[in-house]
Amino acid sequence: MNLPKDPEIPPQINIVPLIDVVFSLLTFFILSSLFLSSPEGLPVNLPKATSSQPTQTTNRVTITIDSKGQVSLDRQPTTVEA
Numbered sequence: 001m002n003l004p005k006d007p008e009i010p011p012q013i014n015i016v017p018l019i020d021v022v023f024s025l026l027t028f029f030i031l032s033s034l035f036l037s038s039p040e041g042l043p044v045n046l047p048k049a050t051s052s053q054p055t056q057t058t059n060r061v062t063i064t065i066d067s068k069g070q071v072s073l074d075r076q077p078t079t080v081e082a
Contacts, residue, residue, distance in 0.1 A: 061073065061074065062074050062075070
C-alpha cells in the first residue's frame, strides 16, 4: 500500500509570545524603577521671620437667646438695644 506523503513543513519558531513576555518585563522594570527613585527638588532658601507682631486682636463674643426671648451677652443678661 502506497500512502501519499505529506509535504514537509520546515520547523518554525513563533516569536510573538516571546515579544509579549519581553514587553511585559520591560514595562514591569520601568514602572518599578520609577517608584524606587526618590523625587528630589531644587534647594530653596526661604526667608526667615525675625520678629512678628500680631496686627489684630480677636475678641470672642457669645450671644445667647433662650426660648423665652431673653438675650445674654457672654452669659450676662442684657437687652437687644444694649
